[in-house]
Amino acid sequence: MALIYQFGIILVALVVLDTVKSFADLDDDLSPSNRTGRRLGDRLKKPSMNLNNCETQTGHTGSCMTRFTCMRNGGTVSGFCGTYGVCCETNVQCGKTSKLKRTLIQTPTTIPTKCTYVFEPYSPNVCQIKIEMEEFRLQQPQSVTTGANVGDSVECNDRLEINDITLCGNNDGQHLYVPFDVAGGTDANVNLIFNLPSRDPISRWRLIVTQLECPSAASRKGLLPFAKNTGFQDLRNIFSSQNNDLPLLAPRGCSQYFTERTGTFESFNYNGGAGPYMSNLNYAICFQRQVGDSAIEFTFTDFGLPNEGVNNGYDADCHSLIPTTGRSDDYLLIPGAVVTSTLGALQPTYFCGTSSKGTKAIYAAAGPFVIYFNSDEYSSPQDLGFKITFNIA
Template sequence: MSTIQLKLSSLLIFVILSLELQLSTAQYDIFDMGLDNPLNLIWKNRQTGHNHDMSTRINCPTYDNNNRTGTCMTSTSCKFQGGISIGRSTCRLWNTCCVFEITSNQTSNSRVTYFVNPPNPRTRTQPHHVHIQLLQDVCQLRVDIISMRLAPPLVEPAMPAGVTSTCKDEYLQIDPMTSDNTLPAFCGTQNNQHFYVHLDQHNHWSTFTLSIFLDRPAAATSDATWDIKITQLECPRYRGTHDKQAKTDRNQLANDFYLLAPRNCLQYFTEPRGEVYNFGFVPTTMSTLTTNQDYAICFKRQPGSCGISFKVNHFFLRSKAPCDEEYIYIPEAVDTEKICDEIPAMPVTTLESIHPGPLYIHFHSDSVVETPTGQHGFHFEYNNVRCQNKKNL
């Protein structure tokens, strides 16, 4: 081999290694003046507490039947961290879309993690905990309950009258709790639901724990099952010239910003139209709300929108006028702001809230309510209303 060929081969090897290093360090510029030795990034990022590994910050779709969301990283890193490599997807060269599924007493530091039930969970009564190591600048967690089947709320008589409906036998719980997190109890059947956890960045928490408590005998005829997606969302902050986080993927931050919920919103719907229903509502079966709930459901105002409308598919709450025990409050609703009791499915009822402020509804339930007599809860179809001629967007 001639000298020129050797030089060209050496140059090609150097270029390939440089590209691999640049991609594996996830978009850090190796000529950044803040870095003395780019190779040190690989080791410095392996720290406990806040995870600074940029490879766990870029989401990617899997395009499979499970409709999972993964994170871009090298296949070696994916295997080393216990992930499942799905394929390249939208990731860059030499990276793979890695999906993280954990069951019980496991830890994940991925942007997106799936908490799934272990095999045969009905024979176990101990809690199932998963721990999420928080990335730097994470200010919210979005928890999507894809599906969950636990024991229903326990309905008990109260003195001197009425009933309580609480999650006592089996339920989902989070830790830590903050003053901003007025979370209701989660039990029974939950499908395609979500909620937000607002983190207090001044407390500098490094870990978030999600737990499911079971109390199901071995002779039970059905399994307790769950499939829960946990997404870490970052709040933008100023980064100095030499900050190693300065070269964060801007598209990912833009995606996070779109999903960030307004303060104190338990749920946040970002699409212009869709369905909203109470936790535990199952249209085809009898279900009941848990008592002692008080939270806000928020909706993203779309460009050109002057309000929001709600088509009532089902509405039955255990309270009558003046709606003190259990109600939904819709700010500046055209007909009435506070609704309770029962709204029949026919004729079709549509409620409109036309005003310039944030779009939300407020659900409230006392600790003791009237005895339920039917399918209990609410199910609306919402739609942003265009200001011009007040047509749906």
Template sequence: MLSRVIVMVVTLAAAVTAASVGEEATAAAAAAESNRDSKFLPVMQIITFENGPCEASSGEHGTCYSQKECDGLGGAASGTCANGFGVCCVLQVTCDGWSEQNGSYFVNHAYPPPPPPPRHVYGGITPPTGTCQILLEFEDFDMVGPLRGDCTNDTFVVLGANQGSNIPTLCGINTGQHMYLDIDNSDGPFKLVSTMSAFNYMRRWKIKVTFIDEKHPCKTPFRCLQYFTEPTGAFSSFNFGGSPSQMLNGQMYSICFGYVPGYCDIGINYNRYDLGNINGDCGNDYTANAGDKLCGDFLTTTSQLNATGPISLTVFTDDNNEREEEGFSAAYMMMAC
């Protein structure tokens, strides 16, 4: 969609011609004097620009709109864009609000101050036609943590993804995490739901919502909850490093790695791995790649994901974390072929 800004620039019209000498000059001068106003012609320029992404002066991501459009959408202008003709508009959805704008943020009421417990709030999402995935980026997320792996106090759930999607229920600390939601076979409604208990805690969340269509460069393989495309990076289980740092129960999702030309296998260096039995019998708590399972309690350990096809690491946990296992945190490196 194009936003249109109208700028009026007043210039001198080039309608005055050189006058002859003598009487013709006198007559021309008189005519010029009597018609002076007609010699100054206002010129209007129509400036158009795309409503594309922009970097707000606040450090957030926004969308380039005219000031009037931003005000109409209930957004907050933060810096300029389109060579100063537009504003970088930051859009937020809070308690029981809805948004159809790409790049909106779902935030707690009066972010960053915490909302008063207990509460049950949602942010509704209305993606445009042709959207096949929704990317959630947890720029800030801190809720009451789990009890033996169960989110018994606070919960964050996603509603509306494709039937059969295994979207984890979250609690604890998940700042820096992300999720891709497949919605190509769902009519919604799509909601991000936060439920807060009466537990006294300084909660906050700020989740960026991005719509992805079939041609979007960030589109992931379907059924990949998390996706990494850089040659090096890091990942961790949800709520790793939380308070308490515990693996969440009932997890079943895939961490996928994109194809990068010139790279094949992927080396994983875990700086903490605490998941499943320590006797070699992984049971129902483990990570797996192509049938190879990893479980146990390690301060550091390594593994390698072989490039025999699309590369993914699948995470499984059951409904019991009596040992209060921490989960995992790792750095990865794609290796040259």
């Protein structure tokens, strides 16, 4: 009898499973505030989940959803995807607000002196925003002409401001994670502000902004009352967008996060090796560590930071234990790294100078794979940046 009872539970779960998944996927296409008044015809269709990318007819990135959902959210249909979906561009204009899961923002026809995009939470579970810079080109950093650091520092005249990060120059292909603590009540919205006083005609941007959700505390409420204490999860939550976002969520505090096993990353405004990177940057670059991963190998394809010492550009050459005015404090920090050099095996933590170019560093320490970049308020001709290949083993 007990066996028949358990079989009945499993059979019901399997039947409900497909139905719930269909409706969960549909719910992912719209924010909670937009879920009323949908047509029955759209309920019967099963679109791809909102986080599925697609390629538009113009070769750019769009979101795969139903035609009705795309039009309702002010998007533009540009091609087809999935079984029933269309590739949708949800383009938000300067000065407007978006509550969509994924939003496209791009250069307006006329370059303004200021362009602000406001992002309100797609749901109460939003905890991060991922900004993918398909295209990002603003005026290069300029030498400071007023104040105490005249000629000794650079600043972004035309710039993008997101919280405490300021970017300018060429950042095509870069990405950035921004915290958006909706549940904690600390973030009502996130603003992306383009300040463009020069209105330089080279200014171009095309950014994909995705709101990512963390699992809610109520994600294990029972859907099947007769299956209480059997370990079944609420099937509505199994397929919610919160759980779909899990592979994309960056560890807390990471400004950049790479989930690939191998790839290449660059400093902001690497600019083909010409730089310069921006002053006053301090951010963490993280890499997904899976069960069984033992190490990550970094190959310094290109590397150029100021070097205050006479050695190989490690540790004390890069970062002084005693803060000293006017001394460079630009470095890439790789904890527990092992480097093979002409001096033999070294174990530096701070990297600077140019001698690391062409070398490899192995990071096999316990814990997450994370490195840090810091730039001070000063600038020099050596502020070129880095291009590094990584491989996780």
